[in-house]
Amino acid sequence: EVTVTRTDGGDVVVSVHDVSALVNLATALEHRAMHDMLTGLANRTHVHVELESRAATWHQGRGTTLLLLDVDDFKVVNDSLGHTFGDGVLIGIARRLIQLVGASGIVARIGGDEFAVLLDGWSTDDAARFAVNLMAEVSRPMVVNEVEVITRVSAGIASAPAAGDSGELLLQAADLALNHARVRGKGYVALYRDSLREGAE
Numbered sequence: 001e002v003t004v005t006r007t008d009g010g011d012v013v014v015s016v017h018d019v020s021a022l023v024n025l026a027t028a029l030e031h032r033a034m035h036d037m038l039t040g041l042a043n044r045t046h047v048h049v050e051l052e053s054r055a056a057t058w059h060q061g062r063g064t065t066l067l068l069l070d071v072d073d074f075k076v077v078n079d080s081l082g083h084t085f086g087d088g089v090l091i092g093i094a095r096r097l098i099q100l101v102g103a104s105g106i107v108a109r110i111g112g113d114e115f116a117v118l119l120d121g122w123s124t125d126d127a128a129r130f131a132v133n134l135m136a137e138v139s140r141p142m143v144v145n146e147v148e149v150i151t152r153v154s155a156g157i158a159s160a161p162a163a164g165d166s167g168e169l170l171l172q173a174a175d176l177a178l179n180h181a182r183v184r185g186k187g188y189v190a191l192y193r194d195s196l197r198e199g200a201e
Helices: 020-034 044-055 074-081 083-104 124-138 167-184
Strands: 002-006 012-016 064-071 105-111 114-120 142-144 147-149 153-160 189-191
Touching: 020 044, 044 064, 044 105, 044 114, 044 153, 044 167, 064 083, 064 124, 064 167, 074 083, 074 147, 083 105, 083 114, 083 124, 083 142, 114 124, 124 153, 124 189, 153 167, 167 189
Parallel strands: 153 189
Antiparallel strands: 002 012, 064 114, 064 153, 105 114, 142 147
16 A cells, blocks of 8 residues: 655655555455354355345346255264364365355355255255255265264255245245254255244144
8 A cells, every 4th residue: 555645844755555464364354254164164144145145136037045954963973972073074074065066056054063055046856856965975974083974964945035035034944944854853854835934833
């Protein structure tokens, strides 16, 4: 940054300030605010921002489907093998999700053992089939700290605008579907329907 000033005596003073460190710090802070520190994935805040930015296009024929994935019995893993081991499992799951989703969507860790996948322009049925493939990939044995572990996930799926015309409503809908999947059993996929929001089931 270059600043040019003039003294009372009429002299011109040119000051040069290196602000690159401040710019780098601001960039790092912004990245940290939008990403999960453990896995490097987008975080819940990032998901909210992405959904709200897409909401304006949902009534123009381009919807968004949201998958929420929850690791079954993750507390048992943490309690029996320790939180460091559990972190390794979450990192392993994150890597597999990134490999499968690729450029098709956004993968996020939105808290604890819960992940999210945003898919634009997908039908709910296509997303459901994709979720089954994701779950099968995640359930393959992985080795963490020289210990082989098998994890399974449950999934809830909701699509906008049918399930909600805002990012918050879509998240609520997917969460209701995920809760329904948990009730049905481990490794289950549930699709959102209005009766879940109405408390009919």
